[in-house]
Amino acid sequence: MKIAVTAQKPGWTEPLDNRFGRAAWFVIVDGETKKWTAAENLQNRQAAQGAGIQAAAAIIDRQAQVLLSGNVGPKAFRVLQAGGVRMYRTDTAKQRTVADAVAAWERGELEEITAATTEGHSI
16 A cells, blocks of 8 residues: 655655645655655645645555645545545644654554645645
């Protein structure tokens, strides 16, 4: 299973990014091996609009089945949901790094996101 995590920098021990569409990086983790790859989200961070939709498409294209992020806007939520991606909310006060977030998800400690957590347009 592939797990996408929003992060400030590429890496297993890097801090989480609370945003989704305008997150700095997406760290894609193999749930079994914990090997990871990272994709910079520069184009979406600088987009005037549509960042969440494009970010959601990128997560789906990378075949992630799970997303760990602090917030997901309504348009991104709909795209991710339609793509079969389950979303879980991270809390940067409790999970500080990509590794922390994945471990919390594995322990069942993260709340599943069942509706948009923000109105969108987070900069």
